[in-house]
Amino acid sequence: MADIAGRLREVFVTTLELDEGTDVENLAYREIEAWDSVGHMTLVAAIEDEFDVQLDTDQVIDLSSFRVAVDLLRSLLSEDVPVHD
């Protein structure tokens, strides 16, 4: 599962054209110029491509930070994997 955060980090860095030293883990929507409403739609499309998922409207609207994105992807992807006790 740690892989999700890593891949997501890559998507954020590439899509939003972030500098090397950017604190991606603490990034929030609209806190930097690149992650504005235009950047948001590009980011959503890139996340969907990378993880082969489709986000619904509420998920797009609620995707307000990198951490939220990690949690969302974890929950979306774990649904496909059977969980054993």
Added chain:
Amino acid sequence: MTGTLTHAEREARLLPALVELTAHHRAHCAAYDRILTALGTPDTFGRIADLPWLPVRLFKERELASVGADEVFKVLTSSGTTGGAPSRIVLDRAAAAEQPRRLAEALRPVLGSRRLPMLVVDTPSVIGNRRSFSARGAGVLGMAAFGRDHVYALDEHERPDAEAVTRFLRRHGHTPFLVFGFTFLVWQYLYPLAREHSLDLSQGILVHSGGWKKLADLAVDNAEFRRRLAADTGLRRVHNYYGMVEQIGTVFVEGPSGGALYCPDFADVVIRDPVTWAEQPLGEPGVIEVVSTLPRSYPGHVLLTEDLGVCHGIDDGDWPGKRFSVLGRLPKAEVRGCSDTYAGAAA
């Protein structure tokens, strides 16, 4: 959602929230409190229609905020249709986050929760300058979250892009897709393009807004707009909506059978006599007051618009609640008188 509450349920649910909001704005916006004090506004209200309203024009004349200067996250501006000073609408972070959620709530009965492939009836250059959007650009971006695989129907020079539209339809035209644009752009560009190329838009859901004045110049009204789209392109799911920057996030959506708008569950309208300001009976045109529980960062929860409208009925249409239409802009002089009263009181 839009229109799941009957009028009585809506009144019962919204009134306490609006009374609380009125007190909240009095406590946090000194100018608003001065206006209400000058008007002798009571603290208790029996009905939504009893609540004090501000004329929308006031937001062009002064910046009214119920958040501290350090909490301001974004100031929305709009010059309106007549030009002049722009309205200034102050949002804090919470308000900016809440606004798209409510928009989604209002549009859910029409669009569902899945994002549909989206044909934007506009040019990509409306969002070209990321630092400063026009009202059109802001409208497109506000809707973008409802769609996927966005394709623009007009090119950079605002000419219809037949190839882009054809490609979009080849890929997505066989399942439901979203078409969004300003009314006059749909009429002026998409409709003739669809006719000329015999495009099949029958799986489309059109959401459109604004620009009836421009359409009136082209001599087409809402009924004709719907009839021609259905007959010539197969586009039958057509929803106009009414909303304004001064109550951003609150939209009143046209029902499936057309010709009337409905209120989302967190909003209402009151049609007022332009002389006495009393609520008009059903069927009598008057000034539209828009009421919404959304505005918390600025005192815009009860606004008297400069639009003329009529309430046709209550709980008797496609969706419960008030069923109303927008008839057009109010002749300017009448509202200016009212606005001066408020501006004077606020000074």
